[in-house]
Amino acid sequence: MTAIPLSWTLALSAILFSVGTFGVVIRRNAIILFMCVELMLNAVNLAFVGLAPYAGIQGQVFVFFVIAVAAAEAAVGLAIIISVFRHSESVDIKNFRLLRW
Amino acid sequence: MTLLFQEAAHAAAEAGAHGAFHPVAPWLIVLLPLIGFVINGAASMIAARRALPKLPPVGDPHWDAHHDVSEQEGHAHEHGAHPAGHDHDDHHDAHDHPAGPKPWTHVLPSFVAPGVLIAAFAVAVMNFLAMLGADEHGRLTVERYFSWMPVGDFQVDAALQLDPLSMLMTLIITGVGSLIHIFSIGYMKEDPGYPRYMAYLNLFVFFMLVLVLGASYPLMFVGWEGVGLCSYLLIGFWFKEKANADAGKKAFIVNRVGDFGFLIAMFLLFANLGTLNFVEVMDRAPMSLAYGGAVVTAIALFFFLGATGKSAQIPLYIWLPDAMAGPTPVSALIHAATMVTAGVYLVVRSSVIFTLAPVASLVVAIVGALTAIFAASIGLKQWDIKKVLAYSTVSQLGFMFAAVGMGAYAAGVFHLMTHAFFKACLFLGSGAVIHAMHGALHATHNPADAQDMRNMGGLKKYLPVTFATMGIATLAIAGVPPFSGFFSKDEIIGAAWLGAGGHSPFSQAVLFGIPGTVWMGFIGGTLSIAAFMTAFYMGRMMIYTFFGENRTGETERRHMHEGNWTLSVPLIVLAALSFFGGFLNVEEHVPVVEWFDFGQGAALHHWLHPVIAGSESVVRANLGDLGEVHHAAWPIILAIVIGVGGLALAWVMLSGRKLGTATEEPSFRTGFGRVLYNKFYVDEIYDVLVVRPVYALSRVYSAFDRYVIDGLVDFTGRLAQGLGMLAGRVQTGLLNTYAFVIIVGVLVVLGSFVAL
Amino acid sequence: MESFYSGSGILTFLIFFPLVGALAVYFSGDRNARQVALGVGIVEFLVSIPLFWTFDHTGTCLQPTFRGGAQDMVPAAMQNCVATPWIPEWGIFYRLGMDGISLFMILLTTLLLPLMVLGSWTYIRERQRWYYAMLLALTTGVVGVFVALDMFLFYVFWEIMLIPMYFLIGIWGGKERVYAAVKFFLYTAFGSLLMLVAILYLFFKGQAIFGTPTFSYFDFGQLSMILGPREQGFLFLAFALAFAIKVPVFPFHTWLPHAHVQAPTAGSVILAGVLLKMGTYGFLRFALPLFPLAAASDTAINVALVLALVGIVYAAMVAAVQPNAKKLVAYTSVAHLGFVILGIYAFNLQGIQGALLVMIGHGLSTPMLFFLLGMLYERRHSYEIEDFGGLAASLPIFAGMLVFAAMASVGLPGTSGFVSEFLVLLGTFRTHPFAALIAATGVIFAAFYMLPMVQRMVFNALDRPANRTIPDLNAREILVLAPLVVLILWIGVYPKPFLDKMSPAAERLANGMERARATYVALPQSAGEVASMPR
Numbered sequence A: 001m002t003a004i005p006l007s008w009t010l011a012l013s014a015i016l017f018s019v020g021t022f023g024v025v026i027r028r029n030a031i032i033l034f035m036c037v038e039l040m041l042n043a044v045n046l047a048f049v050g051l052a053p054y055a056g057i058q059g060q061v062f063v064f065f066v067i068a069v070a071a072a073e074a075a076v077g078l079a080i081i082i083s084v085f086r087h088s089e090s091v092d093i094k095n096f097r098l099l100r101w
Numbered sequence B: 001m002t003l004l005f006q007e008a009a010h011a012a013a014e015a016g017a018h019g020a021f022h023p024v025a026p027w028l029i030v031l032l033p034l035i036g037f038v039i040n041g042a043a044s045m046i047a048a049r050r051a052l053p054k055l056p057p058v059g060d061p062h063w064d065a066h067h068d069v070s071e072q073e074g075h076a077h078e079h080g081a082h083p084a085g086h087d088h089d090d091h092h093d094a095h096d097h098p099a100g101p102k103p104w105t106h107v108l109p110s111f112v113a114p115g116v117l118i119a120a121f122a123v124a125v126m127n128f129l130a131m132l133g134a135d136e137h138g139r140l141t142v143e144r145y146f147s148w149m150p151v152g153d154f155q156v157d158a159a160l161q162l163d164p165l166s167m168l169m170t171l172i173i174t175g176v177g178s179l180i181h182i183f184s185i186g187y188m189k190e191d192p193g194y195p196r197y198m199a200y201l202n203l204f205v206f207f208m209l210v211l212v213l214g215a216s217y218p219l220m221f222v223g224w225e226g227v228g229l230c231s232y233l234l235i236g237f238w239f240k241e242k243a244n245a246d247a248g249k250k251a252f253i254v255n256r257v258g259d260f261g262f263l264i265a266m267f268l269l270f271a272n273l274g275t276l277n278f279v280e281v282m283d284r285a286p287m288s289l290a291y292g293g294a295v296v297t298a299i300a301l302f303f304f305l306g307a308t309g310k311s312a313q314i315p316l317y318i319w320l321p322d323a324m325a326g327p328t329p330v331s332a333l334i335h336a337a338t339m340v341t342a343g344v345y346l347v348v349r350s351s352v353i354f355t356l357a358p359v360a361s362l363v364v365a366i367v368g369a370l371t372a373i374f375a376a377s378i379g380l381k382q383w384d385i386k387k388v389l390a391y392s393t394v395s396q397l398g399f400m401f402a403a404v405g406m407g408a409y410a411a412g413v414f415h416l417m418t419h420a421f422f423k424a425c426l427f428l429g430s431g432a433v434i435h436a437m438h439g440a441l442h443a444t445h446n447p448a449d450a451q452d453m454r455n456m457g458g459l460k461k462y463l464p465v466t467f468a469t470m471g472i473a474t475l476a477i478a479g480v481p482p483f484s485g486f487f488s489k490d491e492i493i494g495a496a497w498l499g500a501g502g503h504s505p506f507s508q509a510v511l512f513g514i515p516g517t518v519w520m521g522f523i524g525g526t527l528s529i530a531a532f533m534t535a536f537y538m539g540r541m542m543i544y545t546f547f548g549e550n551r552t553g554e555t556e557r558r559h560m561h562e563g564n565w566t567l568s569v570p571l572i573v574l575a576a577l578s579f580f581g582g583f584l585n586v587e588e589h590v591p592v593v594e595w596f597d598f599g600q601g602a603a604l605h606h607w608l609h610p611v612i613a614g615s616e617s618v619v620r621a622n623l624g625d626l627g628e629v630h631h632a633a634w635p636i637i638l639a640i641v642i643g644v645g646g647l648a649l650a651w652v653m654l655s656g657r658k659l660g661t662a663t664e665e666p667s668f669r670t671g672f673g674r675v676l677y678n679k680f681y682v683d684e685i686y687d688v689l690v691v692r693p694v695y696a697l698s699r700v701y702s703a704f705d706r707y708v709i710d711g712l713v714d715f716t717g718r719l720a721q722g723l724g725m726l727a728g729r730v731q732t733g734l735l736n737t738y739a740f741v742i743i744v745g746v747l748v749v750l751g752s753f754v755a756l
Numbered sequence C: 001m002e003s004f005y006s007g008s009g010i011l012t013f014l015i016f017f018p019l020v021g022a023l024a025v026y027f028s029g030d031r032n033a034r035q036v037a038l039g040v041g042i043v044e045f046l047v048s049i050p051l052f053w054t055f056d057h058t059g060t061c062l063q064p065t066f067r068g069g070a071q072d073m074v075p076a077a078m079q080n081c082v083a084t085p086w087i088p089e090w091g092i093f094y095r096l097g098m099d100g101i102s103l104f105m106i107l108l109t110t111l112l113l114p115l116m117v118l119g120s121w122t123y124i125r126e127r128q129r130w131y132y133a134m135l136l137a138l139t140t141g142v143v144g145v146f147v148a149l150d151m152f153l154f155y156v157f158w159e160i161m162l163i164p165m166y167f168l169i170g171i172w173g174g175k176e177r178v179y180a181a182v183k184f185f186l187y188t189a190f191g192s193l194l195m196l197v198a199i200l201y202l203f204f205k206g207q208a209i210f211g212t213p214t215f216s217y218f219d220f221g222q223l224s225m226i227l228g229p230r231e232q233g234f235l236f237l238a239f240a241l242a243f244a245i246k247v248p249v250f251p252f253h254t255w256l257p258h259a260h261v262q263a264p265t266a267g268s269v270i271l272a273g274v275l276l277k278m279g280t281y282g283f284l285r286f287a288l289p290l291f292p293l294a295a296a297s298d299t300a301i302n303v304a305l306v307l308a309l310v311g312i313v314y315a316a317m318v319a320a321v322q323p324n325a326k327k328l329v330a331y332t333s334v335a336h337l338g339f340v341i342l343g344i345y346a347f348n349l350q351g352i353q354g355a356l357l358v359m360i361g362h363g364l365s366t367p368m369l370f371f372l373l374g375m376l377y378e379r380r381h382s383y384e385i386e387d388f389g390g391l392a393a394s395l396p397i398f399a400g401m402l403v404f405a406a407m408a409s410v411g412l413p414g415t416s417g418f419v420s421e422f423l424v425l426l427g428t429f430r431t432h433p434f435a436a437l438i439a440a441t442g443v444i445f446a447a448f449y450m451l452p453m454v455q456r457m458v459f460n461a462l463d464r465p466a467n468r469t470i471p472d473l474n475a476r477e478i479l480v481l482a483p484l485v486v487l488i489l490w491i492g493v494y495p496k497p498f499l500d501k502m503s504p505a506a507e508r509l510a511n512g513m514e515r516a517r518a519t520y521v522a523l524p525q526s527a528g529e530v531a532s533m534p535r
Helices: A006-026 A030-055 A058-088 B002-018 B026-051 B063-067 B069-074 B104-133 B164-188 B194-213 B217-235 B242-273 B278-288 B294-310 B319-325 B328-337 B339-349 B351-356 B358-379 B385-405 B409-443 B464-478 B484-500 B516-546 B554-558 B565-585 B603-623 B634-654 B671-677 B679-728 B735-755 C002-006 C009-027 C029-048 C050-054 C100-119 C128-147 C151-160 C162-172 C177-210 C217-226 C229-246 C255-262 C265-290 C298-320 C325-344 C349-380 C396-410 C416-431 C433-440 C442-458 C465-469 C475-493 C496-522 C524-531
Strands: B141-151 B154-162 C061-067 C070-076 C079-087 C092-098
Touching: A006 A030, A006 B735, A030 A058, A030 B735, B026 B104, B026 B141, B026 B154, B026 B194, B026 C396, B104 B164, B104 B194, B141 B217, B141 C349, B141 C416, B141 C496, B154 B164, B154 B194, B154 B217, B164 B194, B164 B328, B164 B339, B164 B409, B164 B565, B164 B603, B194 B217, B194 B328, B194 B339, B217 B242, B217 B294, B217 B319, B217 B328, B217 B339, B217 C416, B242 B278, B242 B294, B242 B319, B242 C416, B242 C433, B242 C442, B278 B351, B278 B603, B294 B339, B294 B351, B294 B358, B319 B328, B319 B385, B328 B339, B328 B385, B328 B409, B339 B351, B339 B385, B339 B409, B339 B603, B351 B358, B351 B385, B351 B603, B358 B385, B358 B516, B358 B679, B385 B409, B385 B484, B385 B516, B409 B464, B409 B484, B409 B554, B409 B565, B409 B603, B464 B484, B464 B516, B464 B565, B464 B634, B484 B516, B484 B565, B484 B634, B516 B634, B565 B603, B671 B679, B679 C177, B679 C298, C009 C029, C009 C079, C009 C092, C009 C100, C009 C128, C029 C050, C029 C100, C029 C128, C050 C100, C061 C079, C092 C100, C092 C128, C092 C151, C100 C128, C100 C265, C100 C349, C100 C475, C100 C496, C128 C151, C128 C162, C128 C265, C151 C162, C151 C177, C151 C217, C162 C177, C162 C265, C177 C217, C177 C229, C177 C255, C217 C265, C229 C265, C229 C298, C255 C265, C255 C325, C265 C325, C265 C349, C265 C496, C298 C325, C298 C433, C298 C442, C325 C349, C325 C416, C325 C433, C325 C442, C349 C396, C349 C416, C349 C475, C349 C496, C396 C416, C396 C442, C396 C475, C416 C433, C416 C475, C433 C442
Parallel strands: none
Antiparallel strands: B141 B154, C061 C070, C079 C092
């Protein structure tokens, strides 16, 4: 059995991260935005796990931290989106520009 | 009072013993009118307050509702209709004649104002007597009172200088001034502003005395500007009429142009001589200033600029005719006898400087002569009796300047003195005429102009005293012997002929390539023509006013009568002085004149000699002895011919003429007469060339200031705001943007780590 | 008592007593605020008066200074000195001192304080306690500026003065008060910031050279001898800009008309009476003595003369066409202070003494004008000239006062205006004759702007009905104006006591600048410039 080359793992991680970033920058639907953020986090997880055999078991441990934080963040963020949705019947972030100059 | 008299007698006696002159409280002469001002001013303020209605105080809550400006938008102007011609000496609204006994605020000034003047005159006389007792070289004293402006090497004291010149001026000011104050009692006592008038008059005399008695140029300048202030206040005395207030404003501003010249001359003087006290300046000037040099010429010319302002010469005479808007006694005192002579006094006081600057003196003489003829020509066609006298004053002042410009300082002062007598008499006389005319027109509610000669005529029947006194003064001003004007005017014109013959210290000066002798011949001719014109227009004035048929009206005539003694007595005194005053300075060894033995001749010359001595020594030092002066006979004959001839021609041409009243008779619609009547349109020319451009430029500057400079400042503010807005665009409020920025930031940080 | 006045307590008292008074005013509530403020003002004024007689210009005080690392005591020609450490780690001392120049500035301030309170008696109807507290706090800052001898302390007081003024204009002012207040604040603060940079530069330089940190005025003075001409030039520019904005010198004057028109009466009074003098005081105390070579350079002299002359002539002309009376008087302030700059730059005793007298005299006549306009505003709520006319008939005392104030402003002999302008012109003529010639036309322009205004307000026909039913000045208002009238006449007729007290300080400055000028002319690189300098 041949191991998966590290470069492929990191490449996949990078691609997923970029997709996620691109989505965060471009997408207007708040929930989709969150999904992209989760995508970025998971891409990072992938990178950690991929590097674990080479850099130490801390990589895999750190994934747990990331998952926990992602979950907390998703919970809070989705709660905000729900309350915002209740206020304005939409999750399009173009409507929430109150912090505009 | 008696104490002072004793002091004076003492001083005279002592002076005789030591030759020196001990003054008798000269500060009192100056202080008395000031005290009068304070008392009368207080009375005026109290009277004004009493006349006001009772109103709720400021800060009262009911206040604002009635007086906010925004409330006034809809209100139309409430204007009483002003009948034509009622803007001169008559300012009585129908409500202004309070019935019943006068309050003390109106009675007190009648005593205080003339009283302080007479007291000042008395003290002046005492000093004069003391001075007479001293011998010729002891007649100068400088009394220092306190240090006024001590700043390093510039030290000016509050000091009074008593010498023959200032003494003479003081006597004229206080003497003629007293008479005019007395006249004012009768003339102005019905006016609601009477206490204020007397206060201003006193203040004026105070400043005028400071002017002539000050021992240094800055102190003289105090008086110089002070009389300008009083002139402003008195010309605009009836300030409710815009025209009067305008006239006062014009006088002040035009005077200020002259004051600028005075200031520059003072600075030049101080920069070169290190002092501004008269005695020291006259001592140091011949030594430190080159004869005929640029510096001393500049000083003299700048002083003369000041003199043209104050003494109404070309180019700054324009305020004087407008000044006739003030009460007539004011015109008599300020614009005939005293303030306008300040310029002549300045030149004589600075005789040393002017003698050191022959070209400048020539300029003075030429300008004086030109002014004399210019103003006289305008006077030929004026209908307002006061305007005739105003232009006459400008013209006579021209004579005085011509005299002093030619080095005949004593002649100039002599004419100053005689002019004070007869011009004051003429103005007061015209005041009596106007007073009578007012009385007549008022009684019949006739709106005609009381000052227009076309409305007069044949008044000699109704105003005999006025007629007689004005007649004497007219003969004096026309230069008919043996009235005073003849002697003084003849001396001036004679000086011109002498100068043309090379006997003036300035005969050899060259101006614009023309030598002084030629100029002086020109001056002599010009002055002779001006003298002829003077006689003519004065005759014209007398004829239109006093002779012929009366044009005022049937009913009006019945109300016309002389004023009370306060009006008549000063006239008589001044007329007497106009007659006898000339004998003070009869030239010795002059043909025709010497046929009559007038006693000690040329008294004024001798009297003023100590003052002019400095100038004479300069002449001796630079030009040598000018030789004996031989008076020819023909100038005297010519002067008599001019004087009598002018009057005669006026009689011949005008006495038979039928004149309509002001509304009927046109005011010269055609020809050169129109130009003269409109004073050569000089005021209009000034308006176009000076006043309007300055205002236009000021408006340009104002707009520049508001839009360009302030605009620049506001622009920086707006720039900062704009940049801020621009930078604020980063805050889109969009989550995406923020996320993007975070990511970019992370990349940058990571990248920098990699790079480094 | 003697020692209080000759010692160090008096200045501290004069500075901080109004601040304490401000607290007292605040706590006494809106109704009593003005009485308490008046009491504070009168006490302050009475306490300051004896300074006039106890002032002894020969007295010196020892100031600690650092020279070459060693601590020395230097006799300074100042009186009533104080030098206590404040933040010694940074060399900041609470350092005060007074000489002939600051003496009169202090007296002017303390004189105007009770007059301002009295003048605002019925004018301010809301938030009185804040208003009077601000007025008093402002006084603290102003007096502090005039006696501070530590650069940091001076800067603190300079900036302190801005805030109460901002509030005074911004809260109790006219329609566009916020704009005016903001403009005033930002413009002045901008200049001050540049000055702060310069101060800090000097501080660091001093720290490097002396070895110890110091903000002392005297140490900075020592520094100036070490600085090169270019350095001096920049530093002088920074200081001069800050002061030029305050004076105000053309073209940095445009904040003044807005500030004056929008400010309440007392605001205008203190602004024109004292705040503007802070700018000229800054020139006299700091800009010129600290950077003499730069101040005496050809560029500086030419620029100063040109700007002063522009101020005198241009500002007078602009004033003449203003329809708003307060704006007109604002522009006349620019013109008058042009005389001050001119006099200072004459570099001789007459010019500098004249400049100082103009500062004092203008601080009396212009507040008088503003008081009068304010009294008129209380009656008619307008400053527009054309809303008036013929007031002499219904307000004779007001009219008399206005004419008097106008004459003082115009420089009529017998008033302070004449003596001061005459001395300035005389001094200027000795060093810059053509400049004096142009400046002397200022007397013509002064009449040109003042007399038409007086005529349109007070003479002519009384044709607006509202003007007929307004009351004349009451006793309180006359009381406000009377001291100003008395002082204007006193300085005009007998200025000797004032001149004598100012002359040592003025002489020191004049001599210093003459020496600086000589040094500058002798410098090798300026030889070319000297040939082209207009005289």
